[in-house]
Amino acid sequence: MSAPYLPYGRQVIEADDLAAVAEALQADFLTTGPRVAAFEHAFARAVGARHAIACANGTAALHLAIMALGLKPGEVCIVPAITFLATANCVRYQGGEVIFADVDPKTGLMTPESLGRAIDKAEGKRLRAVLPVHFAGNPAPLPTLRALAEAAGAVVVEDACHGLGTGMDFGSGPERIGDCRHSAMATFSFHPVKTIACGEGGMVTTEDPVLAERLARLRSHGMVRDPECFTNTSLGRDADGTANPWYYEMAELGYNYRLPDILCALGLSQLSKLDRFCQRRRALAEIYRTQMAALAPWVQLIAPPPGSDPALHLMVALIDFAGLGTSRAKLMQTLSRQGIGTQVHYVPVHHQPYYRDRYGHTDLPGADQFYSQCLSLPLFASMTDRDPVRVVRALADGLGLAA
Numbered sequence: 001m002s003a004p005y006l007p008y009g010r011q012v013i014e015a016d017d018l019a020a021v022a023e024a025l026q027a028d029f030l031t032t033g034p035r036v037a038a039f040e041h042a043f044a045r046a047v048g049a050r051h052a053i054a055c056a057n058g059t060a061a062l063h064l065a066i067m068a069l070g071l072k073p074g075e076v077c078i079v080p081a082i083t084f085l086a087t088a089n090c091v092r093y094q095g096g097e098v099i100f101a102d103v104d105p106k107t108g109l110m111t112p113e114s115l116g117r118a119i120d121k122a123e124g125k126r127l128r129a130v131l132p133v134h135f136a137g138n139p140a141p142l143p144t145l146r147a148l149a150e151a152a153g154a155v156v157v158e159d160a161c162h163g164l165g166t167g168m169d170f171g172s173g174p175e176r177i178g179d180c181r182h183s184a185m186a187t188f189s190f191h192p193v194k195t196i197a198c199g200e201g202g203m204v205t206t207e208d209p210v211l212a213e214r215l216a217r218l219r220s221h222g223m224v225r226d227p228e229c230f231t232n233t234s235l236g237r238d239a240d241g242t243a244n245p246w247y248y249e250m251a252e253l254g255y256n257y258r259l260p261d262i263l264c265a266l267g268l269s270q271l272s273k274l275d276r277f278c279q280r281r282r283a284l285a286e287i288y289r290t291q292m293a294a295l296a297p298w299v300q301l302i303a304p305p306p307g308s309d310p311a312l313h314l315m316v317a318l319i320d321f322a323g324l325g326t327s328r329a330k331l332m333q334t335l336s337r338q339g340i341g342t343q344v345h346y347v348p349v350h351h352q353p354y355y356r357d358r359y360g361h362t363d364l365p366g367a368d369q370f371y372s373q374c375l376s377l378p379l380f381a382s383m384t385d386r387d388p389v390r391v392v393r394a395l396a397d398g399l400g401l402a403a
């Protein structure tokens with residue numbers, strides 16, 4: 001029997017997940033039902049935030065966050081160059097402009113220095129938000145990033161799509177990604193490769209009740225049904241002042257970014273396993289680290305920042321392809337033939353033709369160096385203890401490093 005194919009990431013769906021979805025499908029509400037609020041409450045509790053707003057996907061979560069800030073055309077947001085497209089695109093959806101920050105070539109994370117340089121580039125423009133990404137699940141240095149952002153008149157919005165389950169201590173006690181202690185909002189994705197899966201799904205967390213209300217409104221067309229919020233009293237109320245039961249009002253432009261009850265059922269069921277999934281990811285990461293030690297200095301795993309306890313989303317190795325005289329494409333093909341899927345996270349966003357056409361060439365050497373060496377290896381909760389051993393062996397073979 002040949003070994004099973006190992007993708008770089010995948011969902012883990014179990015019998016109780018299926019049962020939860022089947023139950024939701026047979027209930028009265030397929031779209032906005034009781035499981036939406038239940039998922040939001042459970043998620044808020046899981047990450048330690050006051051509010052959580054479920055939405056269609058991680059991209060919608062970012063777009064809602066940027067809309068909730070009231071970003072206006074021409075205003076600027078800072079985004080690290082090593083991230084998924086959506087972190088930058090959400091700014092453009094609102095007509096905002098993106099300044100790309102460099103990253104630490106050893107971690108892929110935005111640093112205080114790289115943020116400082118990006119802030120300098122924003123001089124003369126209105127800077128509204130900084131969007132650090134907890135790349136691979138390692139926490140960005142939020143307190144320092146926030147201090148710099150605030151000094152420049154901006155807020156922090158965390159793209160926490162990789163960070164669910166990560167804990168850290170920045171020196172003032174234990175924190176969790178998504179608790180928004182240093183940010184206005186944090187956004188999550190439940191795409192199948194992420195730590196928990198809905199198929200498509202997203203969440204925004206915040207401590208601010210005003211932002212929470214606005215996020216919920218923007219998620220559903222900008223509509224309100226609460227008579228207290230009506231501004232048009234002649235349409236909204238009867239002659240005697242009673243609110244009209246059919247009436248709803250739209251004060252600002254929103255979208256249909258709702259997450260249906262069916263998917264919230266899956267999200268709730270998956271969330272109940274978050275601790276187990278994260279423990280498994282941590283255990284697998286440990287095996288990778290032990291096995292990989294023999295391949296130093298040619299291959300190195302990105303290191304968790306001091307004081308962090310990441311639940312890694314990606315197992316990213318940095319490989320000295322130039323020094324080894326081989327290419328990443330060749331290695332990926334060799335591994336693929338042995339049933340090992342790998343991926344590159346990410347093509348630096350500032351090199352995308354859309355952004356290059358808009359902003360010209362941006363020189364970000366940290367991102368370029370990171371990009372030239374990174375390769376994401378299989379990591380998901382249903383891998384066995386033997387799987388990382390097999391991956392590292394194949395990697396050593398493929399690189400000509402086998403003992």
Ligand SMILES: *Cc1c(COP(=O)(O)O)cnc(C)c1O
Binds near residue numbers: 057084159201
């Ligand atoms: C997955 C991801 C997104 C987008 O999430 P979707 O649910 O696919 O829309 C955004 N940012 C980062 C960093 C991601 O990993």
